[in-house]
Amino acid sequence: MxxxxxxxxxxxxxxxxxxxxxxxxxxxxxxxxxxxxxxxxxxxxxxxxxxxxxxxxxxxxxxxxxxxxxxxxxxxxxxxxxxxxxxxxxxxxxxxxxxxxxxxxxxxxxxxxxxxxxxxxxxxxxxxxxxxxxxxxxxxxxxxxxxxxxxxxxxxxxxxxxxxxxxxxxxxxxxxxxxxxxxxxxxxxxxxxxxxxxxxxxxxxxxxxxxxxxxxxxxxxxxxxxxxxxxxxxxxxxxxxxxxxxxxxxxxxxxxxxxxxxxxxxxxxxxxxxxxxxxxxxxxxxxxxxxxxxxxxxxxxxxxxxxxxxxxxxxxxxxxxxxxxxxxxxxxxxxxxxxxxxxxxxxxxxxxxxxxxEGRKSNLIVTSFGRNVSPEWVEAALLAQDGIAQAMVHGDGLPAPEALIAPARTDADLAAAVAAANACLPAYARIARWREVAHFTPANGLLTGNGRLRREAITAAWLDREPAFFTELEAATTRARMAFLAIPQVQAGLAGAISREMYLRYLAQAWHHVRHTVPLMQAARARLAHRPELVAALDDYIAEETGHDEWILADIAAAGGDAASVRLSAPAPATRAMIDHAYGRIRAGNPAAFFGMVYVLESVSVALAQRGAAAVAKNLGLPAEAFTYLTSHGALDQEHMRFFADLVNGLPDPDDRAAITAMAREMFALFGKVFAGIAMEQAHALA
CATH class of the missing domain: 3.40.50.12780 (ANL, N-terminal domain)
Structure with missing residues (x-):
C-alpha cells in the first residue's frame, strides 16, 4: 500500500x-x-x-x-x-x-x-x-x-x-x-x-x-x-x-x-x-x-x-x-x-x-568600474515600488546597471519609482537608464511558468540588437491594453461571469463592427496599391475574414437570440465611432494605420477565445454552436498574430510604424468603449 x-x-x-x-x-x-x-x-x-x-x-x-x-x-x-x-x-x-x-x-x-x-x-x-x-x-x-x-x-x-x-x-x-x-x-x-x-x-x-x-x-x-x-x-x-x-x-x-x-x-x-x-x-x-x-x-x-x-x-x-x-x-x-x-x-x-x-551565480553583473552587482538585489528594490510590476536588471560591462521595466498600473510613474528604488541602493548599484517594456509572460517566451525571468530570451528580444517593431509595438501599447483589460465588462467576459443577455448584446456589437472588416481592408488595399507586399497581406486577410459576420449571426441564433433583428439594427454609438474612426484614418491618413486596428482586434480575440469562451460556455450552458466565432476566430488569430508580427517587422518606414502604433492605442480606447457600453446586469457588475 x-x-x-x-x-x-x-x-x-x-x-x-x-x-x-x-x-x-x-x-x-x-x-x-x-x-x-x-x-x-x-x-x-x-x-x-x-x-x-x-x-x-x-x-x-x-x-x-x-x-x-x-x-x-x-x-x-x-x-x-x-x-x-x-x-x-x-x-x-x-x-x-x-x-x-x-x-x-x-x-x-x-x-x-x-x-x-x-x-x-x-x-x-x-x-x-x-x-x-x-x-x-x-x-x-x-x-x-x-x-x-x-x-x-x-x-x-x-x-x-x-x-x-x-x-x-x-x-x-x-x-x-x-x-x-x-x-x-x-x-x-x-x-x-x-x-x-x-x-x-x-x-x-x-x-x-x-x-x-x-x-x-x-x-x-x-x-x-x-x-x-x-x-x-x-x-x-x-x-x-x-x-x-x-x-x-x-x-x-x-x-x-x-x-x-x-x-x-x-x-x-x-x-x-x-x-x-x-x-x-x-x-x-x-x-x-x-x-x-x-x-x-x-x-x-x-x-x-x-x-x-x-x-x-x-x-x-x-x-x-x-x-x-x-x-x-x-x-x-x-x-x-x-x-x-x-x-x-x-x-x-x-x-x-x-x-x-542573494542572487544567481550566473547572473552577476560586473560593471566597468569593477563592481559586482547581483541583478536580483536591484530588481527587488525596483519591485518594492508600487508602480513596477516586473523588472529585469542588466548592464554587464556598462558603467552602471540598467533596467527593463513593466508598469503595474496604467497611471504608474516609472521615473518616480526608479528614483525611489535608487534612493535605497548604493551608488554603484543604482539604475542609470531604464526602458518601459511590455509584460514578460510565458506566452511571449520571456517568463517561466513559475514566474522567473527568462533572462537570455529577454536579452535577445531587447538588448542584443534593436528590438523588432512588433516588440516595440507591444511595449508602446501596454498601458492602453491594461486599461482595456480593466473594463468591468471585459473582466466579466474573461471570467465567464456574464448572462446570456449580455453575451447576446456583445455578439450584436461584434457583428456590427466585424461586417466592416472586409470593406475596411478593401479601402486600405486601394490606397496601398503601390505596395505589393502589403497588398498581398491584405488579400490574405480578406480571404480569411470573408463571412465571419455570418458566423456571428449563427452564434446569436444558437444562443437563443434574434439574428434577424440584429441584422436590421443600428450599431451602438461607441461601435459606430470605432468604425468611423477606422475609415477616417484609412481614407485621410497613412492607410498602413489599418494594421494597428488588426493588432488590437486580433490580440483581443485571442484573449477572449483562450480565457473567456470556455468559461462563458460552461456558466451559461450554451451549445458549442453558440461560440463558433469566438473559438474559431481565436484559433485563427493566434496564427494571424505570428503572421502579423512578421509583416510589421518588415516595415522599415518610421511613418508606417508611428501610424500603426497610434492607431493601436486609439483602437484599444475605442474598442474599450464598445465593451463599456454593453449593459451589464447588477449581479454581474458586483461579482
Whole structure:
C-alpha cells in the first residue's frame, strides 16, 4: 500500500466525515469517501496503463495530466501516485511546442487530459513517479525525475516544519502542474489531514494566472474560509495591494508561504502589517520543491528560513549554495551525479542557521568600474515600488546597471519609482537608464511558468540588437491594453461571469463592427496599391475574414437570440465611432494605420477565445454552436498574430510604424468603449 493511501485511510478511520477535497463548484468529498474514489481510480488506471504493481524500482511509461484544479484532477493525482504510474504534469500555460517536446522526450503520448505512453520502452530512471520540467533560464528546459518517496518526504518535512495545526483549509492558487503546489500544498495537506480547496482557476481570479484578478482572489480567500496559501511574490503583492485599498482583512489565515523568487523585505513588512502570516521559503525542482522555510517568528525578514529536516545546506568558497539530502533521480537526459547539488544560487548562512538568498551565480553583473552587482538585489528594490510590476536588471560591462521595466498600473510613474528604488541602493548599484517594456509572460517566451525571468530570451528580444517593431509595438501599447483589460465588462467576459443577455448584446456589437472588416481592408488595399507586399497581406486577410459576420449571426441564433433583428439594427454609438474612426484614418491618413486596428482586434480575440469562451460556455450552458466565432476566430488569430508580427517587422518606414502604433492605442480606447457600453446586469457588475 502506498504511503499516501495509508495516510488517507488513517484519516478516514479517525475522522471519516472530515472534508478532504473541497472543489467549491461541486460537492466536497470526505476522507471516508475519498479513499474508495482513489482506490477505484488507481485500479482502473493500472488496467489501462500498467503500473509498478509493488515494485518501487520500476518505471512505466508516464501518463500526461493537463487539467484545471478540481476534484477530478485531485483524485487522479492520488490514484496515479498509489498505482505507481509516473506522471508528466503539463501546466496549462505550456505552449503546444513545449508540450510536444515534454511528451516526446519523456516517452508519453498525446494531450490534453490523459494519454498512455508509446509502446517503446520508457527513458525514465527507475522509481520515477513524476517528471517535471524545470523553468530554466537558458536553453531547452530539462525534465527532472522525482520518486514518490522523495516527494512525500518533502511533504512530511513541510508538515513537521509548520505544524499539523495549520492543516485547516489550504487553497490551491498556483497554476495546476506547478511542483511547489503539488508537493507542499496538496500532498502536505493530505498527509496532515486538512482540507484541500481546489476551485477552477477562474473562480479564484486566475483565469489568466499571469494577469490575476486580485480583488476576486481576495474575496474568495475570505468567503471560502481559507487558512493557508502558497504564493509567488507577485501574488502576494497583489493580495497586499487589494487589502490596503479595500480595508479587507483575512484573520483566518495562519500560514502564507511564499516562494519561486526572492520577496522584497518592504513587501514582507507591508504584508505582516496587514496581519498576513507570511513565511518566505526557498526551493528547487531537483530537491522536490521546498528546501527551507521561515519559522513563525518572522524575526529575520528577507531570509529563506532554516533548511527543512531532510536537507542540509552549506556555502561554497565562491558563495554558491550547495545542498545535500534526498535529491532527484536524474533528468531525462542523464542520471544524477554524485555529491552535493550545486544550485547556481549565491547566498549565505547566518549564525542561527538561516539561509539568505542573494542572487544567481550566473547572473552577476560586473560593471566597468569593477563592481559586482547581483541583478536580483536591484530588481527587488525596483519591485518594492508600487508602480513596477516586473523588472529585469542588466548592464554587464556598462558603467552602471540598467533596467527593463513593466508598469503595474496604467497611471504608474516609472521615473518616480526608479528614483525611489535608487534612493535605497548604493551608488554603484543604482539604475542609470531604464526602458518601459511590455509584460514578460510565458506566452511571449520571456517568463517561466513559475514566474522567473527568462533572462537570455529577454536579452535577445531587447538588448542584443534593436528590438523588432512588433516588440516595440507591444511595449508602446501596454498601458492602453491594461486599461482595456480593466473594463468591468471585459473582466466579466474573461471570467465567464456574464448572462446570456449580455453575451447576446456583445455578439450584436461584434457583428456590427466585424461586417466592416472586409470593406475596411478593401479601402486600405486601394490606397496601398503601390505596395505589393502589403497588398498581398491584405488579400490574405480578406480571404480569411470573408463571412465571419455570418458566423456571428449563427452564434446569436444558437444562443437563443434574434439574428434577424440584429441584422436590421443600428450599431451602438461607441461601435459606430470605432468604425468611423477606422475609415477616417484609412481614407485621410497613412492607410498602413489599418494594421494597428488588426493588432488590437486580433490580440483581443485571442484573449477572449483562450480565457473567456470556455468559461462563458460552461456558466451559461450554451451549445458549442453558440461560440463558433469566438473559438474559431481565436484559433485563427493566434496564427494571424505570428503572421502579423512578421509583416510589421518588415516595415522599415518610421511613418508606417508611428501610424500603426497610434492607431493601436486609439483602437484599444475605442474598442474599450464598445465593451463599456454593453449593459451589464447588477449581479454581474458586483461579482
Amino acid at each position: 502506498s504511503a499516501m493511501l495509508q495516510a488517507l485511510r488513517a484519516h478516514a478511520a479517525s475522522r471519516p466525515e472530515s472534508i478532504a477535497i473541497d472543489p467549491i463548484g461541486e460537492a466536497p468529498v470526505t476522507y471516508a469517501a475519498l479513499v474508495p474514489l482513489v482506490e477505484t481510480k488507481a485500479a482502473a488506471m493500472r488496467c489501462q496503463h500498467g503500473g509498478q504493481h509493488g515494485d518501487p524500482e520500476s518505471a512505466g511509461t508516464p501518463v500526461v495530466i493537463r487539467m484545471d484544479h478540481g476534484l477530478a484532477s485531485a483524485v487522479l493525482e492520488l490514484a496515479l501516485l498509489h498505482a505507481g504510474i509516473p506522471v508528466l504534469s503539463l501546466p496549462a500555460f505550456f505552449t503546444p511546442e513545449q508540450c510536444h517536446h515534454a511528451m516526446m522526450v519523456s516517452g508519453a503520448g498525446a494531450v490534453p487530459c490523459l494519454a498512455t505512453g508509446r509502446s517503446a520502452s520508457s527513458p525514465l530512471p527507475r522509481g520515477t513517479a513524476r517528471i517535471t520540467f524545470t523553468s530554466g533560464s537558458t536553453g531547452t528546459p530539462k525534465g527532472v525525475c522525482l520518486s514518490a518517496s522523495h516527494m512525500l518526504g518533502v511533504a512530511r518535512s513541510v508538515v513537521e516544519a509548520v505544524g499539523a495545526q495549520h492543516a485547516g483549509r489550504h487553497l490551491a492558487l498556483l497554476p495546476p502542474g506547478i511542483l511547489l503546489e503539488t508537493v507542499a500544498g496538496f500532498f502536505a495537506t493530505m498527509l496532515a489531514g486538512g482540507t484541500y480547496v481546489c476551485p477552477p482557476q477562474a473562480e479564484a481570479g486566475l483565469a489568466d494566472p499571469f494577469r490575476p484578478d486580485f480583488a476576486r482572489m481576495t474575496r474568495g480567500i475570505a468567503a471560502w474560509r481559507i487558512t493557508s496559501l502558497i504564493l509567488v511574490p507577485e501574488y502576494l503583492a497583489g493580495l497586499v495591494r487589494v487589502m490596503e485599498e479595500t480595508g479587507l482583512r483575512l484573520p483566518l489565515l495562519s500560514l502564507v508561504a511564499v516562494g519561486g523568487a526572492r520577496v522584497p523585505p518592504p513587501l514582507l513588512a507591508r504584508a505582516r502589517a496587514l496581519g498576513l502570516p507570511v513565511r518566505q521559503g526557498y526551493g528547487l525542482t531537483e530537491c522536490g520543491s521546498v528546501v527551507s522555510l521561515e519559522d513563525a517568528s518572522g524575526d529575520a525578514p528577507g531570509s529563506a528560513g532554516r533548511p527543512l529536516g531532510h536537507m542540509r545546506a552549506r556555502i561554497a568558497p565562491d558563495g554558491e549554495i550547495l545542498l545535500e539530502g534526498p535529491l532527484y533521480l536524474g533528468t531525462l537526459d542523464e542520471p544524477r551525479g554524485h555529491g552535493p547539488l550545486a544550485t547556481g544560487d549565491i547566498g549565505r548562512i547566518d549564525e542561527s542557521g538561516r539561509l539568505w538568498i
